[in-house]
Amino acid sequence: MNQPLLDIQEVDASYGPIQALNQVSMHIHQGEIVTLVGANGAGKSTLLMSLFGNPGVTRGEIHFDGTALTSQPGHKIASLGIALVPEGRHVFAQMSVEENLIMGTTPIGTKHVHEDLEKMYELFPILEERKQQNASTLSGGEQQMLAIARGLMSRPRLLLLDEPSLGLAPIVVQQIFSILKEVASGGMTIFLVEQNVHHALKLANRGYVMANGRIKLGGTGTELLSNREVREAYMGG
Amino acid sequence: MAIDYQYSNKPDSLSSNELLFRIRKSLLDAFITTLLALAVFGPIVGLELDGYDFQLQLKSLVSILGVIFTGRLVASLFFQTSQGEKLLEKFSRKDTSIRVQPLNQKAANGYWIIALFMLAGLMVPFLASKYWITVIILGMIYVLLGLGLNIVVGLAGLLDLGFVAFYAIGAYGLALGHEYLGLGFWSMLPLAALLAALSGALLGFPVLRMHGDYLAIVTLGFGEIIRLVLNNWTQFTGGPNGVSAPAPTLFGLEFKRRVKEGTPFHEYFGLSYDSAYKFIFIYLILFALVWAVLYINHRLTKMPVGRAWEALREDEIACRSLGLNHVLVKLSAFMTGAAVGGIAGVFFATYQGFVNPTSFTFFESALILAIVVLGGLGSTKGVVIAAFVLTVMPEVLRDFSEYRILMFGLLMVLMMIWRPRGLVRMTRSSFQPPQTVRQAMEGVR
Ligand SMILES: Nc1ncnc2c1ncn2[C@@H]1O[C@H](COP(=O)(O)OP(=O)(O)OP(=O)(O)O)[C@@H](O)[C@H]1O
Ligand SMILES: [Mg+2]
Numbered sequence: 001m002n003q004p005l006l007d008i009q010e011v012d013a014s015y016g017p018i019q020a021l022n023q024v025s026m027h028i029h030q031g032e033i034v035t036l037v038g039a040n041g042a043g044k045s046t047l048l049m050s051l052f053g054n055p056g057v058t059r060g061e062i063h064f065d066g067t068a069l070t071s072q073p074g075h076k077i078a079s080l081g082i083a084l085v086p087e088g089r090h091v092f093a094q095m096s097v098e099e100n101l102i103m104g105t106t107p108i109g110t111k112h113v114h115e116d117l118e119k120m121y122e123l124f125p126i127l128e129e130r131k132q133q134n135a136s137t138l139s140g141g142e143q144q145m146l147a148i149a150r151g152l153m154s155r156p157r158l159l160l161l162d163e164p165s166l167g168l169a170p171i172v173v174q175q176i177f178s179i180l181k182e183v184a185s186g187g188m189t190i191f192l193v194e195q196n197v198h199h200a201l202k203l204a205n206r207g208y209v210m211a212n213g214r215i216k217l218g219g220t221g222t223e224l225l226s227n228r229e230v231r232e233a234y235m236g237g
Numbered sequence: 238m239a240i241d242y243q244y245s246n247k248p249d250s251l252s253s254n255e256l257l258f259r260i261r262k263s264l265l266d267a268f269i270t271t272l273l274a275l276a277v278f279g280p281i282v283g284l285e286l287d288g289y290d291f292q293l294q295l296k297s298l299v300s301i302l303g304v305i306f307t308g309r310l311v312a313s314l315f316f317q318t319s320q321g322e323k324l325l326e327k328f329s330r331k332d333t334s335i336r337v338q339p340l341n342q343k344a345a346n347g348y349w350i351i352a353l354f355m356l357a358g359l360m361v362p363f364l365a366s367k368y369w370i371t372v373i374i375l376g377m378i379y380v381l382l383g384l385g386l387n388i389v390v391g392l393a394g395l396l397d398l399g400f401v402a403f404y405a406i407g408a409y410g411l412a413l414g415h416e417y418l419g420l421g422f423w424s425m426l427p428l429a430a431l432l433a434a435l436s437g438a439l440l441g442f443p444v445l446r447m448h449g450d451y452l453a454i455v456t457l458g459f460g461e462i463i464r465l466v467l468n469n470w471t472q473f474t475g476g477p478n479g480v481s482a483p484a485p486t487l488f489g490l491e492f493k494r495r496v497k498e499g500t501p502f503h504e505y506f507g508l509s510y511d512s513a514y515k516f517i518f519i520y521l522i523l524f525a526l527v528w529a530v531l532y533i534n535h536r537l538t539k540m541p542v543g544r545a546w547e548a549l550r551e552d553e554i555a556c557r558s559l560g561l562n563h564v565l566v567k568l569s570a571f572m573t574g575a576a577v578g579g580i581a582g583v584f585f586a587t588y589q590g591f592v593n594p595t596s597f598t599f600f601e602s603a604l605i606l607a608i609v610v611l612g613g614l615g616s617t618k619g620v621v622i623a624a625f626v627l628t629v630m631p632e633v634l635r636d637f638s639e640y641r642i643l644m645f646g647l648l649m650v651l652m653m654i655w656r657p658r659g660l661v662r663m664t665r666s667s668f669q670p671p672q673t674v675r676q677a678m679e680g681v682r
Contacts, residue, residue, distance in 0.1 A: 052557060054557065073562075075557075075562040075563070076560065078558065078559055079560055085558075086555060086558050090552045090554045090555040091555070092547075092555060093551055094547070095547070095548075095551065099544075102544075103544065103548055103555075103559060104559065106545075107560045150559075151558075154559070
């Protein structure tokens with residue numbers, strides 16, 4: 001294959017004295033769905049945030065489509081075509097649903113906003129019903145959908161999702177994953193951080209397993225699903 | 238509850254049992270309130286120091302307690318009637334969220350009300366006495382201060398306890414600019430705004446990473462530093478003695494009785510001298526400026542920068558992931574707010590004709606913050622109302638000036654109970670994507 005879209009090479013990052021990432025290497029090709037699983041505190045969120053320069057990378061290199069991210073200021077990353085849907089949704093609570101979506105266009109400007117709003121409402125019909133409502137009045141699942149839609153509003157080439165299933169009922173998780181599948185079938189490259197190993201590995205082409213700030217394993221979804229260690233650690237054997 | 242409601246709808250059909258119960262409850266309420274009042278007022282009002290001795294002032298104590306008892310009794314009885322219940326419900330609605338107005342729901346008579354206010358405001362200086370003109374000028378100065386701080390605290394969510402620093406910089410800017418550089422009101426007005434904005438940036442840089450309490454403490458310190466410098470740098474600022482500040486001029490015409498060169502305003506227009514002319518003039522400029530700031534404020538909230546301020550207040554992590562440059566966003570909030578505060582300072586100096594450091598204490602910062610919080614964080618209308626309430630009320634109630642702080646406290650307590658989000662809930666029209674694109678889209682369809 002040719003050059004990967006996102007290429008992370010031997011990256012270290014730390015919060016003060018705590019080293020949260022240790023020699024992390026991984027890559028994602030255009031059009032792939034790649035998942036990263038790992039226990040609480042493994043460093044998954046840290047890896048995503050370090051793409052945005054917070055915490056800063058102390059060693060190693062990150063390239064996005066040939067551009068070195070480590071030399072870019074944090075607020076420039078999004079406009080390169082990377083959208084992050086942060087862990088815990090982080091919607092703008094006192095803004096309406098539509099305003100939240102409009103905020104999502106920050107990295108690219110409002111050129112395509114009407115077209116993209118329509119697209120999002122097609123993808124998430126519930127958001128259209130609620131578009132005048134304050135985001136704080138949405139249910140957890142609806143907020144997660146809003147966070148994903150807000151991320152998509154910047155027309156990213158790479159979508160980073162941090163635990164979209166966090167605190168959601170199984171049926172809503174199912175719904176969200178089927179929407180992600182739809183998004184991916186449109187050619188979107190997705191990097192999915194998950195605790196919900198079963199769902200994540202079924203959706204993804206490939207996956208990585210992280211523990212204590214290191215990448216322990218990597219392989220295709222089915223490979224990892226049948227791996228004894230992974231089964232023991234995440235699915236109770 | 239439903240049954241209760243039916244009863245209270247038809248007061249005549251109240252069973253005597255029910256009535257008795259209500260009266261007993263009200264009496265109990267009133268009794269408890271009186272006991273509390275005794276604990277509060279007993280030592281303050283009931284005892285009067287007389288040398289090393291003290292005297293019991295039973296008469297005034299009993300009369301205060303009597304008023305409180307009957308007041309509470311009446312209130313208690315009233316709140317059990319159907320009107321009372323409705324009133325209570327109306328006030329205790331604890332909806333703390335910001336209201337976002339849908340796009341198509343425009344206030345139809347909004348322009349009329351604005352026009353009416355403008356007209357009334359323009360007539361005031363020609364009808365009111367000089368005293369009232371000065372009171373309203375002070376009110377408008379606090380409106381400016383409130384609007385400035387509202388940008389920082391209400392919109393961007395950065396708690397600033399040292400806002401008085403920018404007020405002081407504006408005021409001293411005019412006074413010192415006149416003293417050392419010979420600059421007048423009109424050249425110092427933009428310069429002082431600029432100076433205040435620059436100090437806003439100066440404050441903004443070190444506090445970029447701070448939030449909430451920490452930010453509050455640092456800004457508090459900043460306010461005190463500015464005041465202490467003004468107080469102690471005697472050669473430059475005149476220290477506690479202060480500096481005099483110039484009055485504005487109308488195309489070079491001065492508002493003094495006699496001037497060294499040229500003709501004063503009243504002679505030029507063939508009027509007899511009146512010291513009120515100066516205040517009328519200040520009033521008119523300030524009035525125009527307040528409207529200008531209101532307009533700019535209104536525009537800003539609709540522009541990307543206003544949106545970014547609100548986004549920053551709502552969620553910093555989300556802002557980071559959306560690539561908002563939070564350095565720029567925070568600095569712009571600090572600088573815009575500070576510039577407005579600086580302008581208020583210039584008007585304060587020219588209105589007093591003199592500045593000294595005692596006008597810029599922490600109490601002043603607290604008052605401005607109270608205006609913003611009472612008005613309703615983020616609500617422009619609320620800030621304007623609260624600024625007038627808190628500055629004009631003390632003038633109206635001069636006879637009760639000893640109780641000023643008590644009333645202030647009372648007002649705060651009542652607000653916290655009934656309107657925890659301020660007098661006027663922040664309402665804004667929702668963000669609009671650019672109109673031209675919308676029209677183009679509709680044209681295509
Ligand atoms: N802001 C911070 N300051 C200091 N330490 C932090 C900070 N954020 C995370 N850490 C630490 O870094 C390590 C990795 O945290 P991270 O949030 O990346 O874990 P995670 O894999 O996302 O876990 P989870 O699945 O629970 O979200 C943890 O030990 C955590 O305590
Ligand atoms: Mg995490």
